[in-house]
Amino acid sequence: MHSYTLDEVDIKILQLLQENARLTNKEIGEKLHKTSSPIFDRVKRMQEFGIIRGYIAVLDHTKIDRRTMAFTHVQLKDHSGDILESFEQEIIQFDEVVECYHMSGQYDFILRIAVSDLESYHHFLMKKLFQLKIVGSVQSTFVMKEAKRDLGYKLTVPKRAAV
Amino acid sequence: MHSYTLDEVDIKILQLLQENARLTNKEIGEKLHKTSSPIFDRVKRMQEFGIIRGYIAVLDHTKIDRRTMAFTHVQLKDHSGDILESFEQEIIQFDEVVECYHMSGQYDFILRIAVSDLESYHHFLMKKLFQLKIVGSVQSTFVMKEAKRDLGYKLTVPKRAAV
DNA sequence: GTGCATAACAGGATTTTTTTCTGAAATTTG
DNA sequence: CAAATTTCAGAAAAAAATCCTGTTATGCAC
Numbered sequence: 413m414h415s416y417t418l419d420e421v422d423i424k425i426l427q428l429l430q431e432n433a434r435l436t437n438k439e440i441g442e443k444l445h446k447t448s449s450p451i452f453d454r455v456k457r458m459q460e461f462g463i464i465r466g467y468i469a470v471l472d473h474t475k476i477d478r479r480t481m482a483f484t485h486v487q488l489k490d491h492s493g494d495i496l497e498s499f500e501q502e503i504i505q506f507d508e509v510v511e512c513y514h515m516s517g518q519y520d521f522i523l524r525i526a527v528s529d530l531e532s533y534h535h536f537l538m539k540k541l542f543q544l545k546i547v548g549s550v551q552s553t554f555v556m557k558e559a560k561r562d563l564g565y566k567l568t569v570p571k572r573a574a575v
Numbered sequence: 576m577h578s579y580t581l582d583e584v585d586i587k588i589l590q591l592l593q594e595n596a597r598l599t600n601k602e603i604g605e606k607l608h609k610t611s612s613p614i615f616d617r618v619k620r621m622q623e624f625g626i627i628r629g630y631i632a633v634l635d636h637t638k639i640d641r642r643t644m645a646f647t648h649v650q651l652k653d654h655s656g657d658i659l660e661s662f663e664q665e666i667i668q669f670d671e672v673v674e675c676y677h678m679s680g681q682y683d684f685i686l687r688i689a690v691s692d693l694e695s696y697h698h699f700l701m702k703k704l705f706q707l708k709i710v711g712s713v714q715s716t717f718v719m720k721e722a723k724r725d726l727g728y729k730l731t732v733p734k735r736a737a738v
Numbered sequence: 739g740t741g742c743a744t745a746a747c748a749g750g751a752t753t754t755t756t757t758t759c760t761g762a763a764a765t766t767t768g
Numbered sequence: 769c770a771a772a773t774t775t776c777a778g779a780a781a782a783a784a785a786t787c788c789t790g791t792t793a794t795g796c797a798c
Contacts, residue, residue: 429632469592517716553680
C-alpha cells in the first residue's frame with residue numbers, strides 16, 4: 413500500500429501526540445474509547461508513512477542560554493543559482509541560525525537567530541554573516557514577546573488526504 | 576534546591592532528546608557509559624526544573640495539508656498598549672497563525688502562517704487579518720525552500736548556567 | 739589530608755508500557 | 769448478500785519505566 417488517508421481517529425491521535433508525545437497508547441486509547449492495540453498500530457503506520465517524522469524534547473530556551481531571538485532578513489548582491497546554493501550551505505552551518513528559509517519577494521532569506529544576548533548577535537553579524545561576501549543588505553528585528561509559538565499544527569479531517 | 580547547573584552529562588542527554596525523544600534511558604545510558612538509573616533521575620530533574628518543557632511529535636507538514644508557509648509582517652496603525660494586546664489576542668486565535676512574535680523595529684508583528692495553498696492564504700488575509708481594523712500595512716513573503724529548520728538548539732557547557 | 743555531608747551511580751525488584759499475536763466484529767467491495 | 773479487508777479487543781511476552789537500596793565518588797569544612 414502506498415497511500416494513506418487519515419481518518420478522525422488518526423487526526424485525534426496526531427493532535428494528542430503533537431501536544432504530548434509521552435502519552436501512552438493506553439492513555440490515548442482511553443480518550444478515544446479504544447484499547448491500546450489500535451493506537452499502537454495506527455501510530456506505527458503513520459510513522460512508516462512519514463506522517464509522523466519523529467519525536468523531540470522541547471527545551472526552555474531561556475534556561476539554556478538562548479534568550480535572544482531575532483529574525484534576520486537578508487538580500488544578496490547577486491542571484492545566480494550557484495550563489496544562492498553556496499550562501500545557503502554556509503549560513504546553515506552556524507549554530508546561531510536555527511532556521512533558514514529561501515523566500516520569494518523582497519528578501520532572499522529569512523533567518524531565525526537564537527543567541528544568548530545582543531552581544532552574541534553582534535558577534536554573529538560581524539564575524540559570520542557579514543563575512544559572506546555575497547551578502548547585500550541585512551535587516552534585523554528582535555523578538556520582544558512570543559505571543560504564539562506552535563510547533564504542531566491544528567488538524568482537520570480532509571476530504572481527500574491520501575499521502 | 577532551587578537552582579540547577581547543567582553538566583556535560585545533562586547537555587548530552589538534552590542533545591540526544593532534542594533529536595529523538597523516543598530514545599530509552601538504557602540507550603542514552605549506553606552512549607554515555609552509564610546505566611539507565613542516572614539517566615532517569617537526571618531527565619526527571621530537568622523536567623521538574625522546566626528545562627525540558629515537554630515532548631512532541633513532529634509531523635510532515637506537506638502530508639497534513641499545510642504545504643504553504645509564509646511570513647507575514649504586520650504594522651499597526653496605532654501603538655497603544657491596549658491596541659497591541661488586543662491585536663495579539665485576536666490574531667493568535669487563527670489556526671493559520673502558527674507563530675506570532677511582537678517585534679522591535681520596522682514591523683510590529685511577524686507571523687508565521689501555515690496553510691494548504693495560496694488560495695487559503697488569500698482567504699486568511701481577506702477574511703481574517705484584514706478584518707482587524709487596526710492593521711496598517713502587511714507584507715507577505717513565501718517560503719520557497721526550507722534550508723534549515725531546527726526545533727532544537729545546539730548546547731554547550733556553560734560557565735554559569737544556574738537556572 | 740581527614741572526616742562528614744551530599745550527590746551520583748549501579749544493580750535489582752516492581753510496575754507499567756510496548757509489542758506481538760490471534761480471532762472476533764465491523765466495514766467495504768463486488 | 770457474500771467475500772475480502774480492515775479494525776479492534778484481549779491476552780501473552782518482551783522491554784522499559786520507575787522505585788529502592790546501598791555503595792562509590794565528590795565536594796567541603798576543618
